[in-house]
Amino acid sequence: MSRPAAGHDSDGQGGRPAHAPVDVPSARSPTSSHRLPSLLAALCDRLPEDRIVALEYVLEAITDSGDPLLSRFIAAQPASGLAHQLNEITGVWQAEAPDMAGAGLALALATARSFPRPHPAQVVVSGPMGASVTARLTSGVAVDVIRSADTSLLIASFAAHGARDVVTEIARAVGRGVHVDLLLEESTQASAAFAALPHEVRVWHRVETSGVLHAKLIAADRHTAFLGSANLTDRALTDNIELGLVLRDPHIVEPLVDHFHWLLAPENNVMRIA
Template identity: 55%
Template structure:
């Protein structure tokens, strides 16, 4: 396989969470070619920002470069590309809240926040200046706690952000700035770090508006070295020389 198609398959495999990837592979296996209405239907059912354009570009390359390739063969190629991506550190990926351009393949903050939480198997480190109106996030954190994920929340005390996580009780550990901190400072970071492999960084607070309606920009990091350093720094803040105390 030559031309643009391999790179397009790799990008799509890197972007799609496992449930969407499995659904697309099913549709591709049933598709007779790039013009199959099954693929139109899949695209309509997954209205993520820029995803329709990304799939359309892939279908155009399929049509132009290897029109004889069956949908089943393309599905196998996509599955192979996605599996290969699992073992590689990926570049930063753009995340937005608010209006999106259909020409740019970006992820929405609300969806990627849930994906990052779901990807954690051992630990979650979450920092936010404000937090409220996030029942889906609280539900995902409860599910993470049930699979024995250690959850640490770094929250700004002056905004009463901890109230949003009250239903989780002792399933989470909440950290605030120490009483001796300069009153003019605040805990302003916005981070969701899963284990040491994935982190969402950006301007959005953990609020309903921040994750969906406000104009916010962020990135997903899947570079284990960078995420590891970030996690180490956040953990240091909770140590003897750090600035955070248990609530």
């Protein structure tokens, strides 16, 4: 077999000179040691959009991770575990990207916030919590989920008492045209906590039966649901040891909402208007 003529490339395509290899940076592997992107994504998963935007404003005003303005912002955060989470981000920022200005980190946060991606289930608690635990508190989550509703709210609780912030947020939802259904246990007089709400709110009790309505749920439209052990009482929202989850996957939330709509259907004789 004859060799290729001089001046030809090695694959025999005449007239095309061979090129020297070019140094191209290798792609970063999925196991890269850089932690900052994943920490920012986790923060976006935890906080509602308005809280992330507030942090972005602070970052845009500072030049580096040691700025006292950022320290004061972190120290002022009331949510349990949030200051620890933000301090971890600050430390990793200093270690991995010390030359990046605050505006660069703000842009990274805005990108993570705006990019559509599935949201993992989020742990919610009431009662005592360690400083490094990143779960959110029941009282704030209940208000945030109600606030996220555009068209409908479906709320179930065995007991209700006080919960002024929740009642206020429900009234605001009605004011912006959200359809509200409250499923409450009649034997606990739970409906009294919502007596001041507009007449458009529909209150439901279970029909006469040997069982009770014991579910605890706040579902916003068909995209977000908060469920757990806490009733809508002041103690359950703050002091009791309670546990719950926020779900933001419509594939899970939709059948959950459909189940409760089935319970409300008159032909099924499960719930009745109070």
